[in-house]
Amino acid sequence: MSKNVLVEGKPRIGWMIDGDPDTPEIAVMLELTEESVQLTIATKGLFGRDDPYARWFGSGVMYGDDPEQTKYRYAPPPNILFYDHLGSVVLVGCRPTASSSNSNGAGFGRVVANYAVLGQREMDIDKINGVRTEMPGLAAWTSISSTTTEVKTDAVSRSREYSITLRSPDATRLARAKNLSLQPSWRTSAPTPGTIATHDVIQLVTETVRAEPWENHLAPHRAVQDLLSLSAWRQFGYSRIEVGKVRPLDPDTNRRVAPGSGMEWNEVVTHRLRLHEPWKSEPRFLFTFDDIGSAGVERWIRIRRKYERSMLPLTGVIDQRGMFAETRVMQTGIAVEALGFQLASEQTPSGLNSRGQISYNDAMDVIVADMSVVPVPDVEAWKTRSRLSYMGVKHADNPTPDILTIANAYRENALMLRYWLASKLGCSQQVLRDRLDRDPLSGEYRPA
Numbered sequence: 001m002s003k004n005v006l007v008e009g010k011p012r013i014g015w016m017i018d019g020d021p022d023t024p025e026i027a028v029m030l031e032l033t034e035e036s037v038q039l040t041i042a043t044k045g046l047f048g049r050d051d052p053y054a055r056w057f058g059s060g061v062m063y064g065d066d067p068e069q070t071k072y073r074y075a076p077p078p079n080i081l082f083y084d085h086l087g088s089v090v091l092v093g094c095r096p097t098a099s100s101s102n103s104n105g106a107g108f109g110r111v112v113a114n115y116a117v118l119g120q121r122e123m124d125i126d127k128i129n130g131v132r133t134e135m136p137g138l139a140a141w142t143s144i145s146s147t148t149t150e151v152k153t154d155a156v157s158r159s160r161e162y163s164i165t166l167r168s169p170d171a172t173r174l175a176r177a178k179n180l181s182l183q184p185s186w187r188t189s190a191p192t193p194g195t196i197a198t199h200d201v202i203q204l205v206t207e208t209v210r211a212e213p214w215e216n217h218l219a220p221h222r223a224v225q226d227l228l229s230l231s232a233w234r235q236f237g238y239s240r241i242e243v244g245k246v247r248p249l250d251p252d253t254n255r256r257v258a259p260g261s262g263m264e265w266n267e268v269v270t271h272r273l274r275l276h277e278p279w280k281s282e283p284r285f286l287f288t289f290d291d292i293g294s295a296g297v298e299r300w301i302r303i304r305r306k307y308e309r310s311m312l313p314l315t316g317v318i319d320q321r322g323m324f325a326e327t328r329v330m331q332t333g334i335a336v337e338a339l340g341f342q343l344a345s346e347q348t349p350s351g352l353n354s355r356g357q358i359s360y361n362d363a364m365d366v367i368v369a370d371m372s373v374v375p376v377p378d379v380e381a382w383k384t385r386s387r388l389s390y391m392g393v394k395h396a397d398n399p400t401p402d403i404l405t406i407a408n409a410y411r412e413n414a415l416m417l418r419y420w421l422a423s424k425l426g427c428s429q430q431v432l433r434d435r436l437d438r439d440p441l442s443g444e445y446r447p448a
Helices: 136-142 214-232 289-306 308-319 325-346 360-369 379-394 403-424 429-438
Strands: 012-017 026-032 037-043 079-084 087-101 107-118 127-134 147-153 159-166 172-175 180-189 197-213 240-246 263-270
Touching: 026 079, 037 087, 127 214, 127 263, 136 197, 136 214, 136 289, 172 289, 197 214, 197 240, 214 289, 214 308, 214 403, 289 308, 289 403, 308 325, 308 403, 325 360, 325 379, 325 403, 360 379, 360 403, 379 403, 403 429
Parallel strands: none
Antiparallel strands: 012 026, 012 079, 026 037, 037 107, 079 087, 087 107, 107 263, 127 197, 127 240, 147 159, 172 180, 180 197, 240 263
């Protein structure tokens, strides 16, 4: 039986409803590409009187029959409903991108959407009550499992029985932000005939009584995603995303319109969030959930918000692949300078000078003084490399160090910032010392 899914290279032909009772349903093509979720609409040209959809793509065109642009719609609605024989899909955050037509008026217009909500029919979904995400990295970071096994042997130690028990542990509250929690679960599959596979699943969940904009719910998920990336110094992506909407009440019975629980969950397809890619190696974390616990996650959300000017450039280095070493040392240098400045400004008396400033060297000193474990073997050598590299790349009138110096300055900058963060999240000094040798940034770059 076919499923209601979006697959790259497999467009779906169906019908579109734009929410306007004065416009007809129209056949359209919905497809998932490498870059977007897009809807292609056949048009009769910008000036087709019986084609209300062509005007969506006529930005900058003056229409004589509607000079004030009050009779028709001149852009796609924010949300559009698509349906076909496989089911319904609501497109959220729609905007026009491309259009084309020839002299006889025939053409097409293209709409892209931020999100595609599979199985949803209600177009009023600008606000939601929950988000559930799954990241394979989260299962590795927490080491939480729903699977236990037991082997029973006979008198001569031959295996006679092998039992697998799947039982989900209780949910773990992580933070107050949108009631963020970890909910362990499991799935089974049959990859080949006669084979059953079990899969541990860790869901990251936010839920609110009142519906809120998507970004309010997604922010804590992104925060945890960034936390994992900083711990392992590698990208992590989502393997599944769902949104929840509380079903409306029937005004006559004051009961939910649909049976079941009040929350209805639907899978989401999007390119606006980083998606999971198969790993080439298992991640090595500087700190794990066991090391910092729920309190550490709560602290991270506060630190990420409070020290945004240092944390965002740092995570940005992980987000961008193929970044030049010069850009990496600039990003991490900005993070070092911002963190040192803010830590100094919080001191009593203030660590800033009379003009409310701090030098780059002094910013590094403030950070070192606030660390429980310093991961670089020679602090003064790091400070010299970091300052020369940052200033040399930033200022055209400063000499630029060799590429090896720049690469090691970036590496040590990131290592220092991550160790500062780990200690603030509650990771013990012993754990930080033990993990240094296997951290991906611990090894010095040397000439080939």
